[in-house]
Amino acid sequence: MKDNAHSIKEPLMRVVKKAELGYTKTALLSLLGLAIAIAAGGAFILIIGHNPTDIYWSILQGAWRSKLAASGTIKIAIPLLIASLGITPAFKMKFWNIGAEGQIIMGGIFATYFALFWAHLPHYLLLLVMFLAGMLGGGLWGLLPAYFKTKFGTNETLFTLMLNYIALYMIKYLTEGPWRDPSSSGFPKIASFDKNARLDLIFGVHAGWLIALILTLVMFIYLKYSKQGYEISVVGESVNTARYAGMNVKKIVMRTMFISGAICGMAGMIQVSGAAHTLGDGVAGGVGFTAIIVAWLARLNPLIILIVTMFFAILEKGSSVMQSSYGLSQSVSSILQGIILFTILGMDFFTRYRIVFRKVRKKL
């Protein structure tokens, strides 16, 4: 019972929350994180015995090496961008919508119905109908978990995850059953769309890119300057605050999830009408999951989402030259994506927290 009684046991280090950083500081730290992430990816390339700068350079070039490759890169980016934008309002509300995949599929299914059975409509009317149908399909698929969340508190992460599979098997059902193309022998598939039901090309790529860019701006303005966007932020920060302020939280959650799902559904419509010209079970193909990562890395800022999407699309498309140039599997892009994501997710810690080390105490 000497001086031991007075000295408090203090851990070697502890984590303290930082005050909100300014815009430039956050941006700088994010860029630093990205640089470290790319370096970490480079370390992996080095380990498998290649030169990182060479590989990165060929990925960058590979994505734009020809007109065809460039349009391929943009085609990868379009659904990813739209789905990321769709997820953003939900995540901003802290509603963990893992169901973009299913919402994309439902959008695709609804749009396909009109493409298959109403193909005689005038071209632009048909496209408009398909567009709205896609949004309705995705929106309803997003509304469903929101309804149960607000009514009974049903866990939305798990619910939306399940809905992905139900949607996926709905495609399987339609492909093998009612919508099966009777003229195709062998493996069941849905017929290719009539020319009338396909999105027009603008500068060699289907019009989806223009829609996606417009949507980016609209979403930016919606979240930042509209009353509804403000409500989303408040609900995301604190449901109770929103309630005390007199907001109708249930209505906001359901409305936002409808919008979130509808935008993802739009991505589905654009995929079937612009890219695949048919409905197959690869219509979403993991885009709904990647979109979550994109939206999160971009800190739910639509303009940054555009940049991150391009980064991912270039990585994915550019990696397709890996096989011919280096004899590496194309899957190197997934590994690099993973490493870069892990690093950025880890680095994000330092923008929000700092570590305090135990001070050396002077003996009295």
Added chain:
Amino acid sequence: MIINFLFAAIKAGCPLLFGTTGEIMTEKSGNLNLGVEGMMFMGAFVSFYTAYKTDSLALALLAAFGTGVLAAMIYALLTVSLMANQNVTGLALSIFGAGYAKFFGESMISKAGGSPKLSESFIKSISEQPLPLLGDIPVLGKLLFSHNPLVYISIIIAVICTIYMSRTRAGLNMRAVGESAAAADAAGINVYAVKYIHICLGGGICALGGAYLSLINGGGIWNNSNVVNGQGWIAVALVIFAAWNPAKAIFGSLVFGAFSVLQFYVPRNIIELPNAFYVMLPFLITTLILIITSMKKTKKGVQPAGCGINYFREER
């Protein structure tokens, strides 16, 4: 016929049981790891490669387990220590794991100059063989005691986990952390250690499911296109179906396995349902369970309260 059907159901359910048990361990300690698919992919590749090189089942399984632990360690480091969003980190792990398996799988194929094949003796060691004595019992012998060794391992692990969770002090501590990390911390439990240990253990068990898929289902040949094929996600669903209880997961994986093979066994002349219906049914049932438990507001058999929330000591 019925015995054949149930036998096939057990076989199909076994990889799911590994994944589900692993994910239950993870979620019970308060972390929702959506990277099951990725960890299974990694386990699938590493176990296949080890079996291919060493011909040893024990080493293959150990390697898969170890890889799962390491993969889950990345997740634990990011979510527990660095407090990254759990959903996003898990998804990143899924992407990474699939890429890892496909990338190294392809380089294994190009090195072998064709599809690498496991040796005859190894395939024999994992083949279905009736156990001595027990296997001779009529009906039950075929149904329960004539499986490949991994089936028994999966059930043993699930049973051990059940006992561990409900009957031991360490298991109780783990559940306490999962329900309320702050309360557990106040009670003197080392929250971070508990989380790390169970996330890693869970990851290792999930990876064994991947080993099952590549060693048993692959028929001795590496399938680079899609060895796991969504089974990891189904395991996440099964956790709900099993009400976060590994013992129920044994039954649940049997049910899910049964639905996945049902379409091959239903007599077509009696019931004519689209194939998609059978595979969709488990997800429909899971969704209904999710809704019903939330409507009843029960505290039993629901997701641990702290699941998905990162614990930050100074914010409680």
